[in-house]
Amino acid sequence: MTAAKQVMVIGAGIIGASIAWHLSRVGARVTVIADSPAGGIATPNSFAWINASWGNPEPYFRLRTRAMAEWTRLAQDLPGLPLTWCGGLCWDLPAADMQTSATEHTTWGYGIERIDRAGVARIEPNLTDLPDFALYVAGEGVAEPVAATRALLADAERYGAKIISSMVTALVQAGGKIVGVETSHGLIVSDEVVIAAGVGSPEIAATAGIRLPIETPPGLIVHSRPYRKLLNGLVLAERLHMRQTAEGRIIAGSDFGGADPGMDAETTARDLFAAMKAMLRGGEGLELDFHTVGYRPTPIDGFPIIGRAEGMDGVYVAVMHSGITLAPAVGLFAAREVLEGERDPLLAPYGLSRFAQ
Known part of the structure; x- marks a missing residue:
């Protein structure tokens, strides 16, 4: 060098x-x-989800798990980095696909487990709508971007x-x-x-x-005003993914890439926020602060x-x-x-x- x-x-x-x-x-x-x-x-x-989930082929899974390990190394080299291994709950897949994903990831050495409704409630006690079962990865996390x-x-x-x-x-x-x-x-x-x-x-x-063959799909994410702690980690429910930031904001999209903003982003944001609020016990006082529309270089x-x-x-x-x-x-x-x-x-x-x- x-x-x-x-x-x-x-x-x-x-x-x-x-x-x-x-x-x-x-x-x-x-x-x-x-x-x-x-x-x-x-x-x-x-959305800032650090993970190796979602049915990727094994070579990409290996790159992503290495990246997760490098986040730990980076946090050691740069103290104070805003990184949290909060765990992720997912039931945004058909039941058969979730089982296939869990089996495959377990074979590859990913710390993924199937948990029942009671287990979901223990991890996220403020959810109002619980699935019959979900996949949970304790080692997933977020970095405040x-x-x-x-x-x-x-x-x-x-x-x-x-x-x-x-x-x-x-x-x-x-x-x-x-x-x-x-x-x-x-x-x-x-x-x-x-x-x-x-x-x-x-x-x-x-x-x-x-030539770089890239698409830039938009994704809308809503951000609440800072609020008391309601979520312990990442929640990837059907048609609604959400987490709570370090400053207490609850952010959500229809998936982790954000919602399709449609023709009227303001209306989409209000509807999405209402769905998020309804899913959280104790969230009556949540207020929408703003929404963002990001373009992912894909x-x-x-x-x-x-x-x-x-x-x-x-x-x-x-x-x-x-x-x-x-x-x-x-x-x-x-x-x-x-x-x-x-x-x-x-x-x-x-x-x-x-x-x-």
């Missing part, structure tokens, strides 16, 4: 922040550039990273290599550019002829894009949904690959080349 390598990270969401932090702490000269505040666009609107991103960026600055507020207008090429970026404040040169700009990544990559096959763009040196891409779960592992793996050329085997299925025609 060349400790003095200059790396430009485009994007200040949780993925960009994690990559910048991991690069900075091993001596790279890092500049983070973004045209939005810490957290970017998708991160502040995230914006606070975690800010903590990573602040510590990266302590290691010497620079944070610049500007808009990237183009990647700059010379001799078949990306050598920097054009911004609204002029040219900035670097040895390597990392594109981690979420929904803005395809437009930036296209300036160098790199590659068309549903899996992350992580790695170098073939045929163009000097540029690395890290764009994905499930950014909260994957952030610490992606930061670690990307830093190693950018600085040492070492690609972790867990990333093998997730290169951009898989989309080549």
